[in-house]
Every structure is written in C-alpha cells, then in structure tokens.
Amino acid sequence: MTTARRPQMEFWFEFGSNYSYLSTMRIGSLAANHDVEVIWKPFLLGPIFKALGWETSPFVLQKEKGAYVWKDMARQCRKYGIPWRKPTRFPRPAILPARVALVGASEPWGPEFAQQIMLLNFAADQDIDDAETVASALEQVGVEAGPVIEHALSEANKGRLRSQTDEARSRGVFGAPTFFVRGEMFWGNDRLEEALEFASLASLV
Amino acid sequence: MTTARRPQMEFWFEFGSNYSYLSTMRIGSLAANHDVEVIWKPFLLGPIFKALGWETSPFVLQKEKGAYVWKDMARQCRKYGIPWRKPTRFPRPAILPARVALVGASEPWGPEFAQQIMLLNFAADQDIDDAETVASALEQVGVEAGPVIEHALSEANKGRLRSQTDEARSRGVFGAPTFFVRGEMFWGNDRLEEALEFASLASLV
16 A cells, blocks of 8 residues: 555645635635645745836726626636635735744644635725734634744745745746646646646646 | 517627637527627728737737637637647738628628638638638638628728728727627626627616
C-alpha cells in the first residue's frame, strides 16, 4: 500500500480584487471535494499593475469593462449564493489585511480570516485597511488580535509580503485570483474548478 | 394554447478573436438545446480597441496575459473537443470574412461559413483576409462565392459593417465574444451558457 501525497494548489489573491472575493468564498469546500490542499498566497496587485504600466485596476481604467464587471459580479454572486454589495470605493487599499493574511497563511485561522475581510469589503462595503477593522475580524475568527497585528507589522513580515508580490510578478501573474498547480497557471475565478481538477488528476500520474 | 416566442440572443464575434472561435464552434448545439435563436453579429474589434486607446489586441499589448492566453486556449480546446493550432499571426486581419459573414447573418449558410473561417484561422493557421480563401470557404458550405463576395464588397455592405461596429461600441462592447439577451450584456466565451440560460428563463416571464 502506498500513501498518495495530497495534491496542492497555490491560491494567489488580493483583498481589493472582486474576483478574488468569489474564489475566497468558494475555494474551501471545492478544494475539500477534490481532496486538494490550498496554499494561500496573499499578495498586492498594486505593484503588479504599476509594473504593467497601469496606475490602478483595469476595471477603473477601462470604463466599459468596469461598467460590465459590476453587472457580472452581481450575477456571479447570485449564481454562487454569495452576498454582494457593490463597494463604494474600488479598489480598496488592503495592505494591512494582506500582511495579516500572510501571517495566517500557515495558521488554521487564515482562510476564515480572509473570508471575513472579503465580506467586509464586498458585502458590508467597509474600508478594510485599518487596524481596528482587522483586529475585529481576527477576534471574530477566535484569534487574539494584538500579537498577530504586531507580527504582521514587523519589518520581516512586511519584507515577506514584498517578496511574495515580487514572486507573483516574476511568475507571470497579471491579475487575481491566480492559481498554480505544478507550475501551471490558471487565471480567474472562472478557472477555479479546472485548476482543482488538474490538481486531482496530477496526483494520479 | 399560447404560442411562446422563441427567445433570442445576439452573438457579437470577430474572426481574429480566439475566444470568439470557441463560441462560434460551440454556440449552435448549445443554443438549440436551450431553444434559443442566435442572431449572428460579426463586427471588427480593431476600431473598438483603437477607441479604447489600444493599437492592437490586449493579448499582444500585455505580454504576461498574452503568454497565458495561449495556454488557456489549448486547455479550453481540449476541454471542448475543438481543434487547435496556435496561429503564427495574431490577431489576423479579417475584414473580408466579416463583410461576408454580415451578408450571411440572415442566410442559412452563415453559421457554417463562420465556423469554416474560424477553423482556417485557429486550426489550420491560415490567413483568412483574402478573396481566394473566403471563396473556398463559401464553396465548402455550398454557396456560389462570386455573387456573395461581390455583395459583401458593395459600398452598402461595407457601410453596414461600419455601422454594426459603431453599434457595438455605443452599446459598451469592449471585447469578443459578447452576448446580448434583452439588453443584458454577457462577455466572453465563459459566459455563453449563462447567457443562454438567461435567454431561456427570460422567455418564461
């Protein structure tokens, strides 16, 4: 009898990204169904967009696409049964939550914390880049906020988030969510299921 | 007993667009299954991109996205069972085929002609913007090429294609394929099924 290694999938996401919101809410149960382990990879889209020559989200820069995206989001959220309120500010800065999510990426509370922050942004229409909001999201998932935020704000952790964002860029990431399975890139919430299927199949060969 | 009107869906496509290729190959049987009538709307993406400030396809302008798109296309074609060869020229100019497709939009041979041209571009890697190629595609779907091409090249028909492209822009189209159902826009081959479901449901209310 051999012990199969559980296949892994990297999930690169950013809290300001509306399509990352969809995947953050969906990925847990889908990955469990496929018996795939999710490696949570928070990063910042801002520096990626700047490197591509854009000052902000393409959904803001392209008026037509932006107008469409909010209709699409309402429809996708209805389809998936995910709450939705169009944020009055987009894209919301989310550096502190990303730093905390990086701390949480190897902790059991990481996924639930990420969902809490996403819901604040895309269902409660609240700003998410301040210590009080992040602290209350942490408490809500049963974590003592003080030490975690202190750790998140350490120079070492700030540097890790910068490195992780650099890594995204060097691996060809140009938007979020992005999934990697054995080095293969899958872009967008629409490809979540395909990425998971690829991960499951890859574990059989 | 009431006679329900068959619901309609507009299918806006461009022969140079690889994701339009996927929908062109898939739409016939899917629409039949949903009992939805497809209104074929060929148009030109070039003037749309120019109006958005781009000199060519975003898949060319954005190197990272471009690299990804070809991997995605190979995977999508495998998934759908559609032949695929990465075109050596992208995006291929396709003005003559679009003019002919506009003539064919109200003819029974229109859909099959569109598939022939798409296959030449994305499965046979052939240039498609010349009279000989277009004529042979027409003959292949049982149409006498000469009169159709003559009609396609008439000033009236050229003007209609310009108007149709203008209409796309004024209705907020920013890429292809794009579907409209009762004024609602759905963008991208990934939304084809949703657009058809929306069309079927709309016919019930």
